[in-house]
Amino acid sequence: MAVDVEAPGLxxxxxxxxxAYVEWLTPQDRQPFRPHVTLMNKATVEEAKAALAELGAGWSAFDSHSPALLLWRYLGGPWESVRRFPFTGRAG
Structure with a gap:
């Protein structure tokens, strides 16, 4: 279950x-870009429906911002934090 993110600057x-990294992208990485926040991953249909019922009643959109882009490496199960790239506001 995921929540869509509206982030035109992203x-x-x-x-x-x-x-820049086209030669290293996997087929999953090459899919159309749909920014989102994953709330549940690999949940059963029943678990997802129960969570949606619980969250749905009180869920509302909110504004937020991100101070940086985080780079993670997938290690076949766990993830490893690699680097943080702060947004400076300068065009690169």
């Missing part, structure tokens, strides 16, 4: 990174 960042 699309150009994603496009630039995709172009």
């Amino acid at each position: 699309t150009p960042v994603h496009r630039e990174l995709s172009r």
Whole structure:
């Protein structure tokens, strides 16, 4: 279960990174960009329905911002934090 994220400024960042690292992208990485926050992963249908019922009643959109882009490496199960890239506000 996921929540869509409206972040127009994120699309150009994603496009630039995709172009720079095209030779290393997996088929999953090459899918259309749909920013989202994953609330549940690998849940059963019953678990997802129960969570949606619980969250749905009180869920509302909210504004937020991100101070940086985080790079993670997938290790076949766990993830490893690799680097933090702060947003400086300067065009690169």
